[in-house]
Amino acid sequence: xxxxxxxxxxxxxxxxxxxxxxxxxxxxxxxxxxxxxxxxxxxxxxxxxxxxxxxxxxxxxxxxxxxxxxxxxxxxxxxxxxxxxxxxxxxxxxxxxxxxxxxxxxxxxxxxxxxxxxxxxxxxxxxxxxxxxxxxxxxxxxxxxxxxxxxxxxxxxxxxxxxxxxxxxxxxxxxxxxxxxxxxxxxxxxxxxxxxxxxxxxxxxxxxxxxxxxxxxxxxxxxxxxxxxxxxxxxxxxxxxxxxxxxxxxxxxxxxxxxxxxxxxxxxxxxxxxxxxxxxxxxxxxxxxxxxxxxxxxxxxxxxxxxxxxxxxxxxxxxxxxxxxxxxxxxxxxxxxxxxxxxxxxxxxxxxxxxxxxxxxxxxxxxxxxxxxxxxxxxxxxxxxxxxxxxxxxxxxxxxxxxxxxxxxxxxxxxxxxxxxxxxxxxxxxxxxxxxxxxxxxxxxxxxxxxxxxxxxxxxxxxxxxxxxxxxxxxxxxxxxxxxxxxxxxxxxxxxxxxxxxxxxxxxxxxxxxxxxxxxxxxxxxxxxxxxxxxxxxxxxxxxxxxxxxxxxxxxxxxxxxxxxxxxxxxxxxxxxxxxxxxxxxxxxxxxxxxxxxxxxxxxxxxxxxxxxxxxxxxxxxxxxxxxxxxxxxxxxxxxxxxxxxxxxxxxxxxxxxxxxxxxxxxxxxxxxxxxxxxxxxxxxxxxxxxxxxxxxxxxxxxxxxxxxxxxxxxxxxxxxxxxxxxxxxxxxxxxxxxxxxxxxxxxxxxxxxxxxxxxxxxxxxxxxxxxxxxxxxxxxxxxxxxxxxxxxxxxxxxxxxxxxxxxxxxxxxxxxxxxxxxxxxxxxxxxxxxxxxxxxxxxxxxxxxxxxxxxxxxxxxxxxxxxxxxxxxxxxxxxxxxxxxxxxxxxxxxxxxxxxxxxxxxxxxxxxxxxxxxxxxxxxxxxxxxxxxxxxxxxxxxxxxxxxxxxxxxxxxxx
Numbered sequence: 001x002x003x004x005x006x007x008x009x010x011x012x013x014x015x016x017x018x019x020x021x022x023x024x025x026x027x028x029x030x031x032x033x034x035x036x037x038x039x040x041x042x043x044x045x046x047x048x049x050x051x052x053x054x055x056x057x058x059x060x061x062x063x064x065x066x067x068x069x070x071x072x073x074x075x076x077x078x079x080x081x082x083x084x085x086x087x088x089x090x091x092x093x094x095x096x097x098x099x100x101x102x103x104x105x106x107x108x109x110x111x112x113x114x115x116x117x118x119x120x121x122x123x124x125x126x127x128x129x130x131x132x133x134x135x136x137x138x139x140x141x142x143x144x145x146x147x148x149x150x151x152x153x154x155x156x157x158x159x160x161x162x163x164x165x166x167x168x169x170x171x172x173x174x175x176x177x178x179x180x181x182x183x184x185x186x187x188x189x190x191x192x193x194x195x196x197x198x199x200x201x202x203x204x205x206x207x208x209x210x211x212x213x214x215x216x217x218x219x220x221x222x223x224x225x226x227x228x229x230x231x232x233x234x235x236x237x238x239x240x241x242x243x244x245x246x247x248x249x250x251x252x253x254x255x256x257x258x259x260x261x262x263x264x265x266x267x268x269x270x271x272x273x274x275x276x277x278x279x280x281x282x283x284x285x286x287x288x289x290x291x292x293x294x295x296x297x298x299x300x301x302x303x304x305x306x307x308x309x310x311x312x313x314x315x316x317x318x319x320x321x322x323x324x325x326x327x328x329x330x331x332x333x334x335x336x337x338x339x340x341x342x343x344x345x346x347x348x349x350x351x352x353x354x355x356x357x358x359x360x361x362x363x364x365x366x367x368x369x370x371x372x373x374x375x376x377x378x379x380x381x382x383x384x385x386x387x388x389x390x391x392x393x394x395x396x397x398x399x400x401x402x403x404x405x406x407x408x409x410x411x412x413x414x415x416x417x418x419x420x421x422x423x424x425x426x427x428x429x430x431x432x433x434x435x436x437x438x439x440x441x442x443x444x445x446x447x448x449x450x451x452x453x454x455x456x457x458x459x460x461x462x463x464x465x466x467x468x469x470x471x472x473x474x475x476x477x478x479x480x481x482x483x484x485x486x487x488x489x490x491x492x493x494x495x496x497x498x499x500x501x502x503x504x505x506x507x508x509x510x511x512x513x514x515x516x517x518x519x520x521x522x523x524x525x526x527x528x529x530x531x532x533x534x535x536x537x538x539x540x541x542x543x544x545x546x547x548x549x550x551x552x553x554x555x556x557x558x559x560x561x562x563x564x565x566x567x568x569x570x571x572x573x574x575x576x577x578x579x580x581x582x583x584x585x586x587x588x589x590x591x592x593x594x595x596x597x598x599x600x601x602x603x604x605x606x607x608x609x610x611x612x613x614x615x616x617x618x619x620x621x622x623x624x625x626x627x628x629x630x631x632x633x634x635x636x637x638x639x640x641x642x643x644x645x646x647x648x649x650x651x652x653x654x655x656x657x658x659x660x661x662x663x664x665x666x667x668x669x670x671x672x673x674x675x676x677x678x679x680x681x682x683x684x685x686x687x688x689x690x691x692x693x694x695x696x697x698x699x700x701x702x703x704x705x706x707x708x709x710x711x712x713x714x715x716x717x718x719x720x721x722x723x724x725x726x727x728x729x730x731x732x733x734x735x736x737x738x739x740x741x742x743x744x745x746x747x748x749x750x751x752x753x754x755x756x757x758x759x760x761x762x763x764x765x766x767x768x769x770x771x772x773x774x775x776x777x778x779x780x781x782x783x784x785x786x787x788x789x790x791x792x793x794x795x796x797x798x799x800x801x802x803x804x805x806x807x808x809x810x811x812x813x814x815x816x817x818x819x820x821x822x823x824x825x826x827x828x829x830x831x832x833x834x835x836x837x838x839x840x841x842x843x844x845x846x847x848x849x850x851x852x853x854x855x856x857x858x859x860x861x862x863x864x865x866x867x868x869x870x871x872x873x874x875x876x877x878x879x880x881x882x883x884x885x886x887x888x889x890x891x892x893x894x895x896x897x898x899x900x901x902x903x904x905x906x907x908x909x910x911x912x913x914x915x916x917x918x919x920x921x922x923x924x925x926x927x928x929x930x931x932x933x934x935x936x937x938x939x940x941x942x943x944x945x946x947x948x949x950x951x952x953x954x955x956x957x958x959x960x
Contacts, residue, residue: 019055027051034062043122044068044076059085059100069109069119076119080105080149087141095139105149106168112156145172150192159230168192197223218267220247225274239281243274249294263299268292278327286315295356302351311360320369351392358387363404372441380404394421410434414462423466429478432457436482448543449496454485460507475510479503491542492533500525506568514563521567526575526595536583565633567602572614584655592616592624604633612641622648637734638679645672650694658700661710668694681735687728687745691717694724708753712807712960716763717752720803726752760959770796776947777918777955781816782823784913785852786921794921797957801928808960809922812936813915814944815907816952823953824902824910830856832896836867862889874899904942911941914955 031051038046049064062082069076081104087097111119150168169191190201202217225243249267269292276285295307319327363383369376382405389398398420403413412434416427437451460478467473486498506519531539575595581588597614609629616624628641650657650668657665673688696711717724728748732739752763764771774797777790801809834854842848856864869876869892870884876895879885887895915935922928936958938944944952 023053023055026053026055038067042067044070045072057085058088059083070122074109075107076109078105078107079103095141097141098143100144100146101142102144102146103148103150103170105151106147107150108152110152110154112154112158114157116158143173146170161227161230163195165195166193194220195224195227197221215250215252218247218249218251220245222246225271237279238284239277239279241275241277241281243276244272246270246272261300264296265299266294266296268294282319282327283315283317284327285317287311288313290314302349304351304353306353306355308356309358311358311363313362313364314360315364316366318365318367320367320371322370324371353390353392355387355390358385358390360385369441373444374441376439376441378438379407381408390420392420394419400427406434407438423464423472425462425464427462428460429462430457430459436485444490446544448490449487450490450493452486452488454482454487456480456482471512473510473512475508475515477508479505479507489531489539489543492531492539494531494539495527495529496539496543497526497528499523499527514565516563516565516567518567520569520571522571522573523575524573526572526577528575528577530577530579532581532583534582563604565602565604568600570599570602572597575616581655584659586655588652588655590619590652592618593620595624597626599630602633606631606634609638609640618645618648619652622646636679636681639676640678641674641676643672643674643676645670645674647671650691654697657696659702659704660706661696662702662705663699663711664697666695666697668692678734681733683730683732683734683739683741685730685741687726687730689724689726689728691724691726693722694718706753708750710753712760713753713763715804715806716760716959717767718804719767761957764800768796768800771800774800775957776950777914777957778951779914779953779955780823781819781951781953782821782825782827782910783953784910784917786917791921794925798922798925798927801922801932805932808932808934809928810934810936810958810960811915811918812938812941812956812958813911813913814938814941814952814954814956815911815914816944817907817942819951820907820910820953821902824906825897825900828900828902829893829897832868832871833861833864836864836871865889865892869896872896872899907942911938914953918955918957 027050030053031048034051035046035048045068047066047068048062049066050062052061052063053059060083063080065079065082066075067077068074081102083100083102083104084098085100087099109119113119147168147170150165150170152163152165152168154163154165156163169189171189188202190199192199198219198221200217200219202219223245225245226240229238229240247267247269249265251263251265271287271290274285274287274290275283277283289310289312291308291310292306293308295305297304317327321327361384363381363385365378365380365383367376367378367380383402384404385400385402387398387400389396391398396419397417399415399417401415403411405411410431410433412429412431414427414429416425418425418427432455434456435451436454436456440449440451458478458480460476460480463473463475463477465473481501481503483501483503485502487496488494489496501522501524503520503522504518505522506517508517509515529539533539573596576591576593577595578591579589593616595614595616597612597616599610599612601608601610603610609631612626612628612630614624614626618624623644623646625644626641628639630641631638648670650665650670654664657663669692671690671692673686673690675686677684691714694714696714714724717726719725728745730741730744730748732741732744759772759775761774762772774793777786777793779785779790780787797809801807831851833856834851837856837860838849838851838854841854866889872895874895877885877887912935919930919933919935922933923930938956944954944956946952
């Protein structure tokens with residue numbers, strides 16, 4: 001009994017001591033030691049208000065722990081209570097076994113300093129104490145872990161931002177690396193309010209099992225996006241005035257020894273009232289609601305599966321500044337270019353993205369461009385878009401469909417099926433009501449017109465494919481049109497060009513390689529206005545800017561450069577082209593109307609030339625017709641065209657005639673018959689010109705008038721019926737940059753007019769064969785009488801003067817000093833002999849005739865020579881008796897001729913008589929009015945110009 005009593009008393013004493021030590025002595029002893037040790041470890045003052053222990057439950061409470069910051073002024077960290085309940089089995093199992101861990105009202109104050117350091121950075125220094133590499137890990141079991149009422153304050157000085165994480169709740173049923181416990185899922189829970197946003201994370205994990213199986217469910221609601229925009233990289237220049245984010249996700253991870261690690265995720269992201277602006281607070285993006293649902297995706301395998309993307313009322317604003325900068329592109333500032341790093345030959349696994357569906361409705365895109373000559377503004381609204389079954393792996397085809405409105409007038413819709421590997425797409429596209437005027441500032445520098453109206457449409461199938469050579473092939477089949485088009489010359493606001501319909505039907509076009517096939521290109525009711533302004537500038541030159549010459553681009557390797565172009569028909573219906581010249585006074589205008597025509601069978605394949613047929617009417621009276629064949633798509637142009645233009649009234653062209661010819665046109669008609677043949681860059685053309693009854697009117701005093709006898713040339717060229725026919729052939733090389741048909745024809749016409757002035761009879765040779773010989777009438781030396789050999793010329797000359805009543809004739813006589821001087825000596829000698837005979841005839845009572853008409857026969861010659869010699873008064877040879885000696889006839893002739901004197905006046909008179917003889921001959925025909933014949937005194941009548949084959953003893957004829 002005493003022993004029992006002692007045991008009982010000892011037990012009571014032990015329990016009493018155990019209780020006193022456990023409840024009172026141990027807490028009092030632990031508190032200062034723990035404060036000291038923690039202060040040393042944390043290098044900060046640690047204050048513990050109270051510690052409670054329970055030796056019977058093996059539990060402890062640390063109350064009101066405070067950790068000062070390094071300066072000792074503020075609280076760095078604290079908690080109200082930490083409760084720990086140790087299991088007695090820890091000693092038996094040689095492991096740390098805690099039945100419960102509970103932390104109440106923990107608090108941490110984190111400061112991110114301007115230097116980039118944190119107020120706890122010193123605690124993050126690596127430990128210098130050596131640890132055994134083979135040290136066995138501590139086994140533990142931590143059960144019923146709880147954190148309640150936690151709070152974290154984050155002061156971010158560089159960003160001038162504070163963050164609060166409040167109402168932190170953590171629940172963890174257990175955490176253990178002991179035996180079977182390591183293979184049991186732990187189901188943690190973390191809840192908090194982050195800057196006013198409720199966040200919750202739930203899951204299950206095996207953190208100490210070989211598989212590391214982990215599944216977390218994350219829910220974040222109402223994240224205020226603008227609050228976190230300060231953490232974007234500095235080079236991202238955007239602002240987010242509003243927007244909230246909801247995130248719901250499930251993430252699972254597993255790592256097994258027999259397979260690669262697996263990371264899977266799924267969930268949804270929802271954006272509300274998101275607004276993004278640039279650095280100048282100008283709108284970029286505004287989304288009322290956007291939701292992205294992510295199906296289970298295998299992240300480590302780079303397989304992302306998006307089940308649904310839904311966008312509601314997105315508004316995108318795109319702007320291009322006057323310097324070409326785009327607001328979206330300027331969001332991210334350009335970084336200095338880094339040196340190129342050679343890529344390593346490592347095999348990369350491509351990302352596989354699958355999207356089951358994308359849906360968008362009520363979208364709006366606004367685009368403004370201030371970099372063009374004039375601002376461009378486009379608004380795309382009512383945008384609807386849907387996509388299904390997109391896969392970057394190309395394992396199944398996808399579909400897409402969209403519709404939108406442009407500037408509240410035009411519409412675009414498309415429906416497509418596509419595959420990504422290999423890339424292919426086939427889309428049904430329809431566009432209607434698109435107005436070219438919306439984008440005309442982009443081409444106004446090249447084509448200076450103002451489009452006043454016009455509507456474009458297209459309807460067809462667009463295809464896109466990537467071939468085995470990695471070339472992208474694009475094709476389009478369908479129709480296109482530009483209707484009700486009208487424009488004015490931007491320089492002068494004159495009407496320029498318009499049409500009712502321009503249509504392309506049966507189109508089959510492709511690129512890489514180029515392929516163009518069109519059944520018909522039709523242009524209806526074209527109206528074109530060609531205008532010369534008062535300064536002499538042609539609107540075609542001011543409207544179309546001349547392109548700068550560029551070096552030809554080198555042909556791409558592997559490209560044949562060939563293009564397959566086939567256009568079955570080009571049709572022009574009811575076209576009108578008007579021309580107004582305001583540079584001329586008075587103004588000139590004309591109109592080519594009712595133009596209808598076609599070009600059939602255009603092809604670049606070299607099969608056969610296309611057929612051309614065009615007709616029209618000038619000023620509702622003069623018909624135009626063009627027929628033939630042409631091959632403009634061949635490497636070398638081929639053309640065989642015949643153009644007929646009939647009965648063009650010339651009187652409206654009086655302003656040009658007055659300015660450049662010096663006379664108006666009273667009447668006249670022009671017809672053209674042109675034939676052009678081009679092959680192998682050689683042109684052979686015939687230009688047949690027919691002018692009927694061209695009559696000039698009043699003279700015009702014009703400083704621009706050509707110094708050429710145009711009216712005179714016209715008078716010469718007219719036939720008796722008042723018609724002029726000219727054949728102007730032109731040949732040349734089309735690849736000669738100096739060659740121009742117009743220049744050649746103008747030069748031919750100029751030469752004709754010059755020829756009228758210098759050699760009018762040669763000009764008439766085409767109408768009057770032999771007329772080229774009428775420029776001169778040749779005479780025998782010393783004679784003014786017209787030789788019988790020359791008289792036949794006068795019949796043709798009389799015919800010409802009779803056929804051309806407005807032409808006058810000028811006659812100029814000439815005498816040659818040498819030949820005509822000897823001729824006159826002979827003439828005067830013969831005249832002396834004829835005078836002797838004439839006197840004898842008169843004495844016999846015969847009728848008197850002129851001396852020149854007297855004929856001396858051969859047997860009479862010596863008789864009359866002696867009589868004439870006897871009558872001479874010069875000193876004659878004497879005989880011995882002093883009388884005139886009898887000398888031979890030859891010596892008498894020589895002496896007589898030697899004493900005949902021919903003066904300059906005699907020669908001038910001879911020249912004048914020759915001209916008068918020609919005039920008399922023409923007058924005596926009684927077919928020519930004497931008023932049309934003029935005698936002209938030559939400046940040097942005794943020094944005629946030397947002309948091959950023409951005697952100086954002549955009379956020159958000239959027409960005026």
